[in-house]
Amino acid sequence: MSRVIVDVMLKPEIHDPQGDAVLSASHRLGFSNVSRVRQGKRFELEIDGPADEKEIEELARELLANPVIEEFTLRSAD
Amino acid sequence: MRIGVVTFPGSLDDSDAARAVRFAGADPVPLWHADHDLQGVDAVILPGGFSYGDYLRCGAIARFSPVMTSLVPAAAKGLPVLGICNGFQILCEAHLLPGALTRNSALRFIHKPVRLAVENPETAWTRAYAKNQELLIPLKNGEGNFVAREETLDELERNGQVVVRYLDGAPNGSSRDIAGIRNEAGNVVGLMPHPEHAIDPLTGPSADGLGFFTSAVKALAGTGA
Numbered sequence: 001m002s003r004v005i006v007d008v009m010l011k012p013e014i015h016d017p018q019g020d021a022v023l024s025a026s027h028r029l030g031f032s033n034v035s036r037v038r039q040g041k042r043f044e045l046e047i048d049g050p051a052d053e054k055e056i057e058e059l060a061r062e063l064l065a066n067p068v069i070e071e072f073t074l075r076s077a078d
Numbered sequence: 079m080r081i082g083v084v085t086f087p088g089s090l091d092d093s094d095a096a097r098a099v100r101f102a103g104a105d106p107v108p109l110w111h112a113d114h115d116l117q118g119v120d121a122v123i124l125p126g127g128f129s130y131g132d133y134l135r136c137g138a139i140a141r142f143s144p145v146m147t148s149l150v151p152a153a154a155k156g157l158p159v160l161g162i163c164n165g166f167q168i169l170c171e172a173h174l175l176p177g178a179l180t181r182n183s184a185l186r187f188i189h190k191p192v193r194l195a196v197e198n199p200e201t202a203w204t205r206a207y208a209k210n211q212e213l214l215i216p217l218k219n220g221e222g223n224f225v226a227r228e229e230t231l232d233e234l235e236r237n238g239q240v241v242v243r244y245l246d247g248a249p250n251g252s253s254r255d256i257a258g259i260r261n262e263a264g265n266v267v268g269l270m271p272h273p274e275h276a277i278d279p280l281t282g283p284s285a286d287g288l289g290f291f292t293s294a295v296k297a298l299a300g301t302g303a
Contacts, residue, residue, distance in 0.1 A: 015225075017181050017183055017184065018181060018185065066135055066138065066171065068170070068177060068178040068225075068227075069225060
């Protein structure tokens, strides 16, 4: 079994109101040096056998991320 | 004339959509998400709601449901399809329409009637309206902020693919105040506001939404369907 982590983030040019809300809450809590927050998603995949990077990339592009608004990165967790 | 209304797990507005179809003089046909069969309907409505609990992204799971695997090729061949709210999100996820719907810019769920202008009355779903006709229709969404690449937005404007636009600014932050768009052919239309909730002054802020449904009836009558 292999494990792969896929991180999905909104593209930099897409407004992230959730990140903005977390930023202002951070300031209210006194963490005044936080200057920017972007919120994303992390998927942990367990694959039977060795991970085929091309196949996981396709899964990320087709399902885990919406390429219109999001970008993703893959990395092995083994 | 038979217009299908798809029910996904989590659809909310399928019965109002079916009622709107009846008000427009057509027969609503319930279609089930797990069924490949479109039952030979003349048009299809993807209603509002929270299909599959909005898991992953709104519309992202619904896109892969059996009914969609039949609907996508049928829409490409010209079947009139209307996506309302979650239905619009599904059409974008299925790449039948460009762009995507993201969180409302102010993060709040919005529920109120909004003024719209019909910019393109030459679609299967808007031909009962006049150009620039003003409509008052309820908006209710948490993720109705329409975004697309600048070039895509320019193309939508250039091709007349903006079908309806918010008249008082987009409350959800949508790019260029876009409330609804169509595909290039004009048979597929998606919008965030809910015309099916505005077909009868007794139950809605106006009857302005009925035109979406009578438009389809008119369009289908024109093709002899």
